Amino acid sequence: SLKTKDVVLSEDRPKTLLLQKHSDYLASYGLNKNDYEYCMTEYLRMSGIYWSLTAMELMNQSSRMPKEEIISFISTCQDSESGGISACNGHDPHMLYTLSAVQVLAMYDRLDAIDVEGVVKFVSSLQQEDGSFFGDKWGEVDTRFSFCAVMCLSLLHRLDAINVNKTVDFVVSCMNFDGGFGSKPGSESHAGLIYCCVGTLSICKRMEVLKADELAWWLCERQLPSGGLNGRPEKLPDLCYSWWVMSSLSMLNRIHWVDKKNLEQFILACQDSETGGFSDRPGDIPDPFHTLFGLAGLSLLGDTSIKRVNPTYCMPQETIDSGLLTSNLFQ
Ligand SMILES: COc1ccc(S(=O)(=O)N2Cc3cc(-c4ccc(C=O)o4)ccc3N(Cc3cncn3C)C[C@H]2Cc2ccc(O)cc2)cc1
């Protein structure tokens, strides 16, 4: 279509970071257990806790989260038979929520609250002959699950439990001519899946297989006049794509390829100055998911009022550093 899809930033948009408002928004999110949205997002509860806690950690406000309640909730979500962890009591264990639970417990330094060997068994049992990973017992393959698997095992210092070479081979089989990646071999390039595949290769220490310049070009082509980034050509900008694109460029050491000032004004415009929180685009309803990626994006852009975020794990850099220290101690 001739009309380039983009948004126009209004003059009265937020131009400064409303940290206290975001802290209040996340602290009160989920307090009202009968709240419509809270009930509708039960199926992703474990990930919702990861998005909220990480955002609060980045703002140095995690003391406002109910730590003991979260830790005991996670231990009740582990399936004793498979070792996997579900989004909420009574739901099926899944790779997505097993990772979220491990990320939360890593930030709290409380991995003792779960059966770590059980998690290792669950994750490694989902790897297939071609190196790919299922999300759960129902057998959906997606490069998102390759990323969940290697990130989860890396946080547990147990990458030895899977075939890393075959993991890399499958990700390489999903590489497109534009240097990007999709969810499966032949799927079209998408910013979210590129983040997952670059992150997988980064953790496996195999970034040399990438077509770095073609890929970085495709990524910075995502930036629109509004400053925002989209996930594919011809799509509208969306705050969470800021994270997928910038964290990938950061891992490629090419983050300077985007117009930082323009992108920062798009991210700030996605804040809700009434309720606090960030939404996918200016004027939409905020949620914890976009609130994390707004703060993490600003952290990558160098905003020092936010703690440094690790571009691969989307967790505070200090958590990754202390985890690596621990692993060196025991090696
Ligand atoms: C509101 O509609 C959706 C659509 C998909 C999902 S999702 O779980 O498949 N998912 C993550 C996601 C979460 C939210 C959200 C609302 C409230 C909360 C509480 O914590 O979280 C909102 C959107 C969302 N999406 C969908 C999306 C994001 N930007 C545009 N859209 C349409 C992403 C989606 C896929 C996903 C991405 C990363 C990830 O780590 C996990 C899942 C959730 C709600």
Ligand SMILES: [Zn+2]
């Ligand atoms: Zn989004």
